[in-house]
Amino acid sequence: MSPVEESERPYLRVAAAIRHRITSGALRPGDRVPSTRQVVRDFGVAMATATRALAVLRDEGLVVTRPGSGTVVRAREPSRRAGRAPDRALTTERIVATGIAVADAEGLDAVSMRRLAAELGVGPMSLYRHLSGREELEHLLVRAVFRAHRLPEPGPPGWRAKLELVSRVEWAAYRRHPWLPELISLTRPLLAPEAMAHTEWTLRALDGLPLTSIEKTREALTLPAIVRGLAATAAAEMRAERETGMANDQWWVTLDDEVRALMASGRYPRLAAVAPEGVQDLDALLDHAVTRHLDGLAARLARSTPEP
Incomplete structure (x- = not known):
């Protein structure tokens, strides 16, 4: 397929249009980008096309999907080559707090010693002066969360x-x-x-x-x-x-025809009545x-x- 034909694919055209809005400043870091449902409506494409277009932008690092916020323009990360924080400023508490922040935003799989070192602006080996490795880090993450969710003493009666x-x-x-x-x-x-x-x-x-x-x-x-x-x-x-x-309601939209057909079959009358x-x-x-x-x-x- 030629480059011209490739660029004419609907999902790439949609991605290019949203990309232009981001690079031009029309959409700024933290702004919500059109949802898949809005892309379907605004561009007249199928849900699968809209989903693929947003996936392209996500793979390019231009947008990120955050639970409760939808898909937003990703904040530009400051360059970490400008200089590293002195190792003496590094503490176990800072490492754990950074690990929690990364895990909250991107999931536990995103938490690695290399990633945390980059976030903290230090060399990866610096972390091993405070932690033995991933297992100890996970242990400290759990401890920090439960420490922040203490139970009252003595608690309510009964x-x-x-x-x-x-x-x-x-x-x-x-x-x-x-x-x-x-x-x-x-x-x-x-x-x-x-x-x-x-x-x-x-x-x-x-x-x-x-x-x-x-x-x-x-x-x-x-x-x-x-x-x-x-x-x-x-x-x-x-x-x-x-x-x-895709949020849960958007995912169900993609299955709407299949769900309707199954429920209309009469084989699942109780499921069909579920709110x-x-x-x-x-x-x-x-x-x-x-x-x-x-x-x-x-x-x-x-x-x-x-x-x-």
Whole structure:
């Protein structure tokens, strides 16, 4: 295919038009670029073409997709060749804070010792004076997040209010740092004192309840597992949005014809009646899951309460 024919491909024409708006200054760093749906409307192209055009700009480093903000013009990074910060200014705290910032913006895969060194303006080997490597870095990331999400002492009165609170605090941590579920394991947990404090706090909330020791242990593991499971779903959605440039509702638009055909077949009458908001609102799903779980625990406790 000749260069002229290549440039006439619809997705390249769309990418060129948006690129011109960025390079000319019409769209400035941080400004939102047209969404795939808007590109479809403004340029009269298919959704797949719009998606591919934005992918070209993303691959060129001109735009970046940020959860909750859509696709925006990427900020121009200052040149790091102008001089490096003296190693004595480097601290473990700065390295960890930078790692969290990169992970929040681009995901855990973007965090590497080389990337952090570039962000901090130091040589990569300088980091190894403070950290042994990636494993220790991940450990410190988890500790820093849980340190920022401490539980109050003594907490609200009543076991149920306490368990609701710990669930909300952990959910807030996961939502603020979508990469966190990747580093949390029930079977092979990191020995992070700040995270262990959450488990200790939860077990203390169960003190005095008519439950066996094994029931209390399972309760202290099951409730955070529910929260982490939903958080992992949210994290996967953010990762998909970052990689494809499409928000969840935009992705469903691309499948609209196929979904309509399946639902019209009559084979899935109950699925066809499902309200979309019941699936997509993860905060509401968390409320539902935690409430129903604690309802079950309350019923278990009621069976153990002596009759007046």
